[in-house]
Amino acid sequence: MSVPHSTVIVVGSEQGSPAACDEAGPRRDEERGSTAMTVLADGADTVTPEVPVGPDDRPRVVIQGTDDRGDTIFNRLAISSGSIVLAIMGLVGVFLTYRAVEALGVAKFAFLTTQAWEPASGEFGIAAVMFGTVLIGLTAVSFAIPLAVATALYISEYAPRRLQRTFIQLVDLMAAVPSVVYGLWGALWLEDHVTGLSRWIATYFGWFPLFAVDGADPADPLSSVTVYTASTFIAGMVVGMMITPVISSIMREAFMQAPAGEREGAFALGATTWGMIRAVVLPYGRGGIIGGTMLGLGRALGETIAVYMIISPVFTIQYHVLQTGGISVSALIALRYGESQGLALSALFAAGLALFTMTLIVNFLASMVVARSRSGAGAEA
Amino acid sequence: MSTATNASKATKTSKASKASRTAQAAATTAAVDAPLTTVPAVDAPVAGPDTRRKVRPATFHETDVLALAGAAACSAGLTWLLFEQFAPFSGFLGWVFVGWVLFVAAYALLVSMDQEGQAVKDRVVAVVIHSIAFLLLLGLVFVIGYVLFRGIEAVRHLNFFTQDMSITQPKDPLDRGGVLHGIIGTLWMISIALVITVPLGLLTAVFLNEVRGPFPRFVRTIVEAMTALPSVIAGLFIFSTYILAFGFPKSGFAAAMALSIMMLPIVIRAADVVIRLVPGNLREASLALGAGRWRTVLFVVLPTARSGLATAIILGTARGIGETSPVLLTAGSTALVNLNPLSGPMVSLPLLAFQMFQFPFETMRARSFGAAATLLALVLGLFITARSIGGRSAGDLTARQRRHRQEQSAADVERYLARARGDWTDVPAAGAGVGALVDMLRSGARVPARPPSVSARGSRRGWGGLPGGRASADADPGAAKAHEAKEPVDGPKEQTP
Numbered sequence: 022m023s024v025p026h027s028t029v030i031v032v033g034s035e036q037g038s039p040a041a042c043d044e045a046g047p048r049r050d051e052e053r054g055s056t057a058m059t060v061l062a063d064g065a066d067t068v069t070p071e072v073p074v075g076p077d078d079r080p081r082v083v084i085q086g087t088d089d090r091g092d093t094i095f096n097r098l099a100i101s102s103g104s105i106v107l108a109i110m111g112l113v114g115v116f117l118t119y120r121a122v123e124a125l126g127v128a129k130f131a132f133l134t135t136q137a138w139e140p141a142s143g144e145f146g147i148a149a150v151m152f153g154t155v156l157i158g159l160t161a162v163s164f165a166i167p168l169a170v171a172t173a174l175y176i177s178e179y180a181p182r183r184l185q186r187t188f189i190q191l192v193d194l195m196a197a198v199p200s201v202v203y204g205l206w207g208a209l210w211l212e213d214h215v216t217g218l219s220r221w222i223a224t225y226f227g228w229f230p231l232f233a234v235d236g237a238d239p240a241d242p243l244s245s246v247t248v249y250t251a252s253t254f255i256a257g258m259v260v261g262m263m264i265t266p267v268i269s270s271i272m273r274e275a276f277m278q279a280p281a282g283e284r285e286g287a288f289a290l291g292a293t294t295w296g297m298i299r300a301v302v303l304p305y306g307r308g309g310i311i312g313g314t315m316l317g318l319g320r321a322l323g324e325t326i327a328v329y330m331i332i333s334p335v336f337t338i339q340y341h342v343l344q345t346g347g348i349s350v351s352a353l354i355a356l357r358y359g360e361s362q363g364l365a366l367s368a369l370f371a372a373g374l375a376l377f378t379m380t381l382i383v384n385f386l387a388s389m390v391v392a393r394s395r396s397g398a399g400a401e402a
Numbered sequence: 403m404s405t406a407t408n409a410s411k412a413t414k415t416s417k418a419s420k421a422s423r424t425a426q427a428a429a430t431t432a433a434v435d436a437p438l439t440t441v442p443a444v445d446a447p448v449a450g451p452d453t454r455r456k457v458r459p460a461t462f463h464e465t466d467v468l469a470l471a472g473a474a475a476c477s478a479g480l481t482w483l484l485f486e487q488f489a490p491f492s493g494f495l496g497w498v499f500v501g502w503v504l505f506v507a508a509y510a511l512l513v514s515m516d517q518e519g520q521a522v523k524d525r526v527v528a529v530v531i532h533s534i535a536f537l538l539l540l541g542l543v544f545v546i547g548y549v550l551f552r553g554i555e556a557v558r559h560l561n562f563f564t565q566d567m568s569i570t571q572p573k574d575p576l577d578r579g580g581v582l583h584g585i586i587g588t589l590w591m592i593s594i595a596l597v598i599t600v601p602l603g604l605l606t607a608v609f610l611n612e613v614r615g616p617f618p619r620f621v622r623t624i625v626e627a628m629t630a631l632p633s634v635i636a637g638l639f640i641f642s643t644y645i646l647a648f649g650f651p652k653s654g655f656a657a658a659m660a661l662s663i664m665m666l667p668i669v670i671r672a673a674d675v676v677i678r679l680v681p682g683n684l685r686e687a688s689l690a691l692g693a694g695r696w697r698t699v700l701f702v703v704l705p706t707a708r709s710g711l712a713t714a715i716i717l718g719t720a721r722g723i724g725e726t727s728p729v730l731l732t733a734g735s736t737a738l739v740n741l742n743p744l745s746g747p748m749v750s751l752p753l754l755a756f757q758m759f760q761f762p763f764e765t766m767r768a769r770s771f772g773a774a775a776t777l778l779a780l781v782l783g784l785f786i787t788a789r790s791i792g793g794r795s796a797g798d799l800t801a802r803q804r805r806h807r808q809e810q811s812a813a814d815v816e817r818y819l820a821r822a823r824g825d826w827t828d829v830p831a832a833g834a835g836v837g838a839l840v841d842m843l844r845s846g847a848r849v850p851a852r853p854p855s856v857s858a859r860g861s862r863r864g865w866g867g868l869p870g871g872r873a874s875a876d877a878d879p880g881a882a883k884a885h886e887a888k889e890p891v892d893g894p895k896e897q898t899p
């Protein structure tokens with residue numbers, strides 16, 4: 022301890038010639054208190070570097086960083102790249118709005134309440150499309166939540182330590198699988214195999230409006246299953262598979278942050294593993310659960326190709342999730358952009374703007390929740 | 403922290419030797435006997451206060467295995483009865499679902515025969531969580547396996563990779579036509595997108611971490627919100643600007659720009675997280691040694707985060723390569739190989755898979771699966787590459803990097819010693835400061851910058867054999883002083899990996 026401190030003091034009192042230092046030394050050290058006393062006590066052993074001889078009271082030459090110009094360039098480069106990214110992101114919103122103005126001017130507030138999509142006759146609005154988007158998103162999230170929570174808990178609490186990394190990577194891999202692959206699987210395999218489940222739910226829970234299916238005959242078990250194909254339910258299932266890894270990895274991160282001391286405390290008080298999870302892990306991970314789910318919802322709202330491949334588009338508010346037909350904004354854009362001109366195209370941009378705004382709000386709230394649950398995590402760096 | 407570990411170790415040994423003493427007395431002796439500096443064992447994990455130990459209630463009995471087996475048998479039998487004998491159920495998924503519910507119920511019943519309420523709940527939840535995680539894994543393997551399997555039909559004809567669809571009718575057999583135009587298009591688009599994304603993305607990530615103030619915070623917020631920008635919106639943006647406003651035709655370049663807009667937030671965010679994990683003391687050390695900001699970034703921050711950055715870029719690539727909707731809006735549609743990304747329509751593999759899927763012919767379905775399987779193989783390859791080279795956190799070195807660093811430190815010590823001995827003619831005569839440094843080196847035989855695990859290994863490799871060694875430190879009072887002085891400096895260093 023003593024040597025570094027003494028060095029500091031010697032340097033600090035090195036204001037004039039060595040003689041001045043010697044004279045001023047004791048008094049200054051008195052003022053500095055106990056650390057200075059140590060220096061005095063073992064002053065004989067302390068090595069004092071020789072003070073360079075030079076004119077009195079001249080400020081020492083501080084070597085200016087030779088990198089100054091490089092640093093300036095670096096700073097400008099960094100700031101300009103940040104600005105470019107910001108500008109690109111801003112332009113996305115600006116251009117969407119600019120293109121959408123024409124259609125919004127024609128439709129006015131009816132844009133929010135009209136269900137049909139016939140821009141040629143001026144009859145268009147996002148009521149049905151937006152409803153379909155949210156319905157698919159909610160279906161997807163309700164499939165994804167149990168899967169994601171269980172997977173996250175499994176990886177963070179139950180999986181053997183050796184396999185933890187492998188499982189994390191598998192979940193990441195699931196997020197990297199292209200949506201067209203999920204779409205092909207959903208449209209050509211899942212649809213054939215899930216209609217039985219759809220029919221079963223419609224038969225026994227059809228009294229609940231959400232699960233009712235028009236044109237289905239519960240009394241006839243051998244009736245055609247075509248009324249159950251290409252439904253919101255199937256699209257939601259596939260999108261749910263796609264967003265599960267996103268939700269799960271955020272939840273896992275939150276669960277793993279639960280402090281070891283409290284876990285062991287819970288065990289020491291006699292909790293079972295599940296008791297510990299409920300008392301420690303889940304409360305700590307609450308921000309991650311909510312934020313992750315919302316982030317997943319944001320992803321589900323914007324999913325295009327898988328939904329387009331599975332669903333058969335209808336332009337009315339269709340809340341029978343098990344029944345054929347549904348729509349989402351992104352599927353509408355992919356479906357109609359090719360044949361649209363003028364006002365019709367502008368209407369598509371207006372729909373895109375609505376989707377953009379909605380996902381942005383959902384994501385914004387989500388990352389706020391997640392960031393708050395992570396507070397302090399980055400303090401070390 | 404490391405001192406505490408060592409002290410407890412010492413307590414154990416002295417307990418063994420002086421068994422008659424009380425534990426307290428032994429502890430006191432240990433405190434006295436303990437050396438002034440402690441060297442943790444080679445490659446000892448740094449035990450932070452929050453390192454999780456393997457703590458689990460030891461309540462696993464043999465009966466649990468029996469209960470699991472019994473529940474499995476029970477549910478299999480009941481499900482078979484339900485599906486084959488009683489009810490008009492059908493379908494593989496239904497079978498799995500009903501079987502699973504019955505299994506959980508039977509297991510709960512069996513466990514509740516010899517366990518209390520809390521334990522039953524614990525077992526049932528454990529089984530549910532295990533099986534759902536397993537189910538998800540199974541689903542992933544199944545989706546990948548299904549598409550690869552259905553793809554084989556088209557992929558096993560080699561012409562699938564060497565021809566385009568220019569002279570092939572949709573109904574032609576699979577030994578004619580292929581997706582060469584899609585493969586070339588995908589490679590072009592992703593290359594252009596990477597050329598745009600990587601410099602801009604990395605620089606922005608550096609900007610977010612190295613520049614202080616409200617502006618980077620604002621940019622970070624926007625980027626985070628943009629991470630889940632619907633990809634169709636990215637396509638729509640390029641469609642409205644590059645194609646409609648500027649009047650360029652649809653092309654591979656337009657698609658690449660749309661992909662860049664989609665990938666940019668993903669790469670920035672991933673790289674930001676990696677760079678944020680670079681320890682602050684590395685940066686400060688670099689700055690203290692006189693490096694400027696950009697040198698610090700270029701030679702300290704980025705190399706430290708190298709593997710994480712590579713992973714971020716490759717995962718961004720994997721996401722971009724599989725994206726369909728931006729390409730759908732901006733690239734146009736063609737059946738020909740187009741080598742020029744700046745003019746003429748160009749297709750990518752996911753777009754081809756999507757377009758071919760829409761034909762109601764079996765041959766086109768097979769080609770669609772073939773394109774998807776090719777794409778999937780590409781993504782899997784990228785993913786495996788990313789994981790094999792990366793996935794390490796900042797400062798987590800490979801064995802080779804550790805060896806390299808150790809050799810470098812040894813060389814540095816040699817250099818200091820040579821300088822102190824005056825071997826170098828251009829070095830001024832050894833003053834008091836240099837003398838103290840030599841003494842420090844001799845007495846401790848350790849350089850502060852070296853982490854403990856390496857130094858322990860290093861002494862075996864011979865550079866601990868410095869002239870003098872420990873003995874000279876004992877003989878020379880000045881050197882002993884310097885050694886003592888070194889300790890507080892050295893202590894905190896030992897904790898940094």
